[in-house]
Amino acid sequence: MIRATKNFCLVFLVLIQFQVQGQCVENKSLTEYFSKLQKSITEKDSVMLLSYKKHFERCHLQTDTSYTKILYFLGILFQDKQEYDKAINYFRQAKNFNSKINTSTLNQIKVLSQLSYSYYKSFNYVEALNTYQQIVALGQSRGDLAVYVTNAYEKQANIYNRLGDFESSIKKALLGQKISRAFNDSEMEAYNLIILSKSQNSIGATKEALESINQAIAIFESKKLEEDLAASLSAKGYIESKNNEKDNAIKSFKRVASIFKKLKDNKGYSLACLDIGYVYYKHGGQLDKALLYYNEGVKFAVSPFTKIQLFDNIGAVYWKKKDYVRALEFYQKCLVNNGYFRFSDGSIYEIPKAKSLKYADYKRTFLTILQDKAICWLDYAKSENNKKEHLENALKTYQLADKLIDYMRQEHTGTQSKYFWRDKTRSIYESAIETCYLLKDYEKAFYFFEKSRSVLLNDKLNELGAKQKLSETDLQKEKEYLSRISELNASIEKASIAKQKNDLNNQLLDLQEQQGHFIKSLETRNPAYYRMKYDTTTVSLKQFQNYLSSFKGQAVEYFIGDSATYAIVISQNSASIKKLRYNIANTQQILDFCSKSINTKTELSQYLLLSSAIYKSLIQPLNLQNGRLIISQDGIFIPFEGLSKSSAKKEYLVHDFKISYTYSAQFLLRNLQNTTFLPQNKFLGIAPVNYNLPNLSSLKGSTESLDAIAKSYFWSSKYIGKEGSKKAFLTRAKKYQIVQIYTHAFADSNETEPRIYFADTTLKVSELNSEERFKTNLLVLSACKTGVGKVAKGEGVLSLARGFSMLGIPSTITSLWSVEDKNTYKLTELFYLYLNQDFPKDEALQKAKIDLLNEGLLPNSWAGMILIGDSSAISSNYWYVWLLAGFVITAIAGIWYWRKRTKTSTI
Template structure:
């Protein structure tokens, strides 16, 4: 080709390209055409390929990215979600939110909700909760309450999956509230359903029944919204309430709503039917239901449940090998990579990737239990080691799930649910004679909520004063609003107003906590610290030369005890039969001021039986003993070491102190700066509305104690008010209260402490600033009593103060005799002033009282017990006195120096 021809070819090619480019640009439609195309594709064929072409055309032609374009991005996210292309789903969902941020803010709530829902399905629960909470916040700001309702439902689902059932209940309640305001009955129904599910898990069946009645009432007004799941849940609630006739009726109604093609519905109904058959003692019928459902089940959680139920049925027939095999199949249904033919457990990384951890936890817990039973049938070291390995995995899962629980009610429920797990883990450790491991599980089984609360206090100390104050103010306001909210009926104007205030506060608190997570990692490290001290740590850091630590665990069929001294450890399995009767009768006799001769003999008998049961088998001959009991405290000092010798109380040989756990004693508490030495309060007379009897002599006793403590402050009579206590008490080293208390609690009441003008509830202690107090002496009736929460301990006033950071409390186990108590407390302070450890000071005070009295019955002296640290309390008079002397000396020296200087520089007169 000639050069001229070549140039001509190039020019023609450029012209073709230019013309084609102009043509292509000229083919770009306007926004109206693109909108029509979007609606045409939506109506006729919303395939992802056509949607992608439309988006590409939209971008190439530079059409404004308006609300329709954002809806297009949202639809693409949905299409990719259906294809399980989660990275693309996330990409387009985030793009839709960003587009709404740029110019169409009214679309943001909707797309935040969908993004949160996608994240739930991707098992990114933490991020999902953040997005869903943001959706609720933005929805409320823009008054798009339908999306607030939808996001609340999804949030409730996530919280339910993590086991935080109280938080799930709160979110579902929000969803119901928003749905009713938005007049969206379909949103209301799903939140009511989630609300009822949470109540079932919390074992609040009567409330769940009320919610289901409300739910079914809504479906009667909107029958097109009725689905089989509602009757299924109603059937399960009735089953758990032991109303089997109604349960079967609901099951029939659910069956009528499903078709033969709805296999997962058939599976769910079969599970409820199988459980109902088990309740009615028809195991063969239950097995048939489960096996039939298993042939058609596809949903992994449903298959896991079926294998779990079949495994339990096999265990009832003592076929533990089959039971274990079925449990392994259940684990594989949730974790496809799991090898069901191997005894190994899922790794920590795999466990954390599972979305419905509550299903996996149930299976792991059952696996450990069956492996232990297999060991009992065939006791080999390998079988026992495998059981212990699975218990370790279950314990690890408890920690994973606990970190996601914020509501105290959920934490209490999990303490109860895990009590048997830890009982079996302790039993397996005992069978291996592994005292360190048994001690680990024993510590993990108790006072977890108390430890969490003290962790929060420690974490707050890692914050700057402004941040710590802000965190506290959030918590106080949240609890105040929640308490007010519970006093009003849903739907009333006051309830709605308080609900909105609570929700605003909740959203602000969550945003604040999330900011702390990023800016203060040390805060979260301390907040979720769950380390357990070792036996070696106990021996080195806690025990003195002649001191022992004893911890007891009450199982279903035995008591496990661990005794630790500086040079040895003892692990024992003690008989449980008859223990509860002995302990109850002993406490009843101890708390009686007048006993007949036969009752005194019975008291001695029971005290000796408890001594032989709990103390003698450990063979610890220490003069000081720290006791950690599972549940209510018993006054060990009132036990008898002789079946015949009267008044042979252990108080004469040993000093006893008590604790909620070893962790409680070993907590590192900040060294307080300058503290006021002593505050005593004695109302003596009470407001007539409180209906409390006078306490004559209490003010005088307080005055006598305070006279030996320089700079002590006292509040007596009308100055001993609740407000004074709450505002001033946290700054004193020692607090002394002579007053009344009430620990006769029910489901609707709580322990209270009385002041001259009003009563202080246990819950009110949680909303005040932490105490810097080292010792609190509660000289009031029953301050050590309260509701016993399985796996957690007694929720008493003493424990409430412990949760504020007070390391040591002297409290009472029953209604005490006034004059005896005044004298004992006075003796205690006398002994304490000599620098003695608190347990020895209280022991000597009791012996001093016994030596001077004819009345030797425990009623008069044994009610007072010491809980917590026994470290000697620095004499309150020392620091102020020395400070005063030092200040005086300094002033004298300064004065002399100034005088000498002035004298030296004065010119003498001529």
């Protein structure tokens, strides 16, 4: 009360001096106030600090160090309130003014430390890493600042660990440990050792990880820092648990529990019980012991979130015991505790503590609970002969999980997001597809097939550079909407008066409507970013079937899960799901065969045996009708046309099917276009021939091949040699209907960004500017034999196709592996021969491949050239020639008729 009164008086005096005297107060009195704030700062101090801030700005005293301290403490205030965006704003201002007035290094580092921490807590890891590095640069040469430097290294190590970059994490932790040891700061050394041990364990260096964590434990034991000792013992328990050292893990976690019990720290004790129970559950199969510790944890749990985790684990024990009713009771306890979760469309689902959901870890936990509940319903159904009611409950829960994934997707970015989506959502969609399979609900099954692809597509957001194409204004606006919605949700939760809560809800609805308009505007201004981050729609089964009615063929989508492979077969009138058995190792084996020459009878026999095994696993059970076929593969990429139906003789599928590929039905239908072109913009050919980059061989035959293709067109443009530059492609290609490139390309892995090589430099997929749409209907990328990547893995090739799709190009022909130059040229020329006879693209490619097959060439020479996207025909090259001829004939006839009439009238 005294403190509050004093603050009020100070504020009152400041206002008096502002308003009555109209003069600026001196800031010497701030020193004592600042020293008190160093010890403790409360919400009441915000009024005082804001008053001082206004005073300094009115009196133009921003060059005074006191002004930066005001900004600094305002940042601390909002940081304590977990309003990190506001905290970052004040810390950044303080940082800028510190630089402007050239304040002491210590003051600069203090501000940077808090700024980096706020970045870290708001999951802005890129800025956090950069700011921590600034601390290292400022303080590394000064012993008195070593504690800040070692802390910066430890935090960087922690971030890299979270991002899955364990090598960088280890490097930073070792640097932090080294400096700590040099300046005898054993505490900071131990903190660095903890994160060092975690990263070492993640790369399989178990022995080194245990050595590191034992050193940290020894330090904390010697200093009698019991909370830190508990943290290090907990880290040791996780290492031991991961390495299946059940007894050692339990011993470590029990020590943690005893420390927290002694300290009367109920939160820590309940978490330790959770860890002990999990070891018994996971490694020992001792379900009753696990249940004992989980229930003990519930008794002492202070945090609702900890209680939710314990309920989830208790549910898992009963699920394991096949007591599905009890399991479902505990899963439901997790989900209907108190509070709510609001989805972006305004709908509400009862999930506890909305403000907690600002953090990714909390959302992941709720997603896990939904997944656990759904799988419990699914197993319950199986135990009762696939009882429909239970399957429908499982499906409803998976649909809710899918909705939460859509919500979370808008906030996840970067490497951490990528690993999360791949590890977590794959298993969710696999079980959802199984549920639909048992229900024979093919429409919803198709939906989950498509969603499984869109999740993986959207984790390419950063890799393809879409976010970089947003303006700073849009990025800031996007961030502000998310922040304000989060703040309003927190305020609604706190509000106790009905009218106040109603007003806040109205504000939230208005804000969500504004956000919706903003997001919709991105669809027009930046379609690639909108599609990857916000658009959660999928093509319906009916829509796809309507497309297939004009396509006059069938489509197959595959989903390769951990326990089974599923295929959904779709025609214009029907759909069905098959559960298949497929050995994923066969994929790499077939690609290895194809990427090298098959020279001997033994090699051919091995190829036929392997390819027929894949055919019998993935195609034969589907009972497909011969004809046109669209295949959507799942991460893998097999050249199906090169598979043999027989293990004894060459009966390749290329004879039976005209095959095209797509990432998903949504991917295929979105870019369909019917653009008209001027006659002179029919065909563009690019052949760099020679390259400035090392290790890229010359493609001397590409010029002759390009000339042969270009002769098929009345008008054509060619950029050969040095003219075949990156700039030529980016500026000219967008105007042409067909673009042919003879070059080297690289799309060799899931993690390396695909690229194309031009005469002068490289074009990465992320450099493709999605804002300027290409009119191009077909891009043919004939990548000839090169030392750069023999086999292009499916995800890499599809990333290449996605990149061009972002530009609006509906069809891409590219190569799965490198082929001898002459065979590449011949196959490409044959493709254009049939394309110009008005065959659909898939049939033109099929005919070209059959021609090479009839010449005795094996699949490794022709199967790797594949069509991704729309397969419809391209209109005849010569319509404009006939049109011109018609004009000429009409003109001649007109002149003849006019002359005849003139002659007649004269007579």
